[in-house]
Amino acid sequence: MIHQLAAVDKRAKISKNVIVEPFTTIAGDVEIGEGTWIGPNVTIMEGARIGKDCKIFPGTVISAIPQDLKFDGEDTQTIIGDNTTLRECVTINRGTKALGYTKVGSHCLIMATSHVAHDCIIGDNVIIANGCGIAGHVEIGDFTVMGGLSAVQQFGKIGKHTMISGGSLIRKDIPPYVKVARDPISYAGINSVGLRRRGFSNEKIFEIQKIYRAIFQMKMNVSQALAYIEKEMLPTAERDEILQFIQNSPRGIVKGYGTGKDRE
Template identity: 90%
Template sequence: MIHQLTAIDPRAKIGKNVTVEPFTTIASDVVIGAGTWIGSNVTIMDGARIGKNCKIFPGTVISAIPQDLKFDGEDTQTIIGDNTTLRECVTVNRGTKALGYTKVGSDCLIMATSHIAHDCIIGDNVIIANGCGIAGHVEIGDFTVMGGLSAVQQFGKIGKHTMISGGSLIRKDIPPYIKVGREPISYAGINSVGLRRRGFTNDKIFEIQKIYRYIFQMKMNVSQAIEYIEKEMLPTMERDEIITFIQNSPRGIVKGYGSSKE
């Protein structure tokens, strides 16, 4: 299953039924889970921890050192979850001492030529379309779908179940369960189609929609809206998740549509 025209350090730990195509290089401090397929001309550097049944397409580079001038050669990792696909020429850099690792979750699809920088945390079931740029220290929640050629500024946070329009420039944090688009990027409604596909009931979708109506469409600033929601709506997991995300966003969240204010 491993082609003779590969360069694999004998200290690398390769699981059962792993396929490695020709002209691929795998360094010594690497662990690859069972059933993973690795295409030709892939480079996997020290610190890579790759899960089971992954697919890594030609030209991909995993666990190269960070593109960060503060990096001082510290021992860090790149973690790729099970059943994740990295398409052609994807780059995922390893972490720095700030976090110690870069992590891409399980069941993700990272499409061709996308870049994930150091110290990022990408959740499970995330889709990142072609040519996206994820700067350092970014957090992306589960089930996020990011349109092609989008870019996320460093230290950005994106909540779960979000849908991001292609070509977006993401300078503000994106709270969970919503769609965003336009330029500058702004709220474009809740991600109702995605939520239904993942089993959210109509009542739960209506609850989330009501929360964001208070935040983005009423004549209140975000702090006033949060106070009103806490007072008027019963606590639920989704309500509390939205409130906590917004309260822990140091740079602030995206603006509402039709508003000139952040």
């Protein structure tokens, strides 16, 4: 299943039913799970760990060394989960000694020309549209959908089940279950459509709306809103997840319902 015009190091651990198309290069310290398809002109470098039933399209480069001047040749990895698709010319750099790996979860879709930098952690079922740039040490939660040509500043954190509009510049953290849009980027309601598609009940969606209404619409600062939520709302997994995310956000979260202004 390995084309004769592919260059595959004999030390690479390639499972059954893996297809490697011509002009692809695979280094020695690489592991690839069963049923994965690797298209032509793909480069898979040292430290790659690729799961089962993935699809990797032409021009993609996995596990190149970090674009980080502090990198000193340490042994690190790039981990790709099962059933993940990487479209044309995606680049995913391996980690540094800060974390030791870059990780993309299972059932993800990373569209053409997007870049995932060193030491990022991307959850399961994440969709990253064309041309996104994700800087180092970024964390993206499960079921996030990121619109095309968006960029995330280094050390940014994005919660689960978020929807990010195309062309967004993300300098602040984005808490779970919300939509963000506009320029400058700001809260645009909760991701109710996405939550319904993933089986959240109307009661649970209303609970999340109530939490964010306190944070963004009741004319309290963030500290006051969190204290109000802890006192007035019953503890649930979603409530506690939102509170913990915001409390653990050193750079702060996006603003609420800003209209922004056009760039000159």
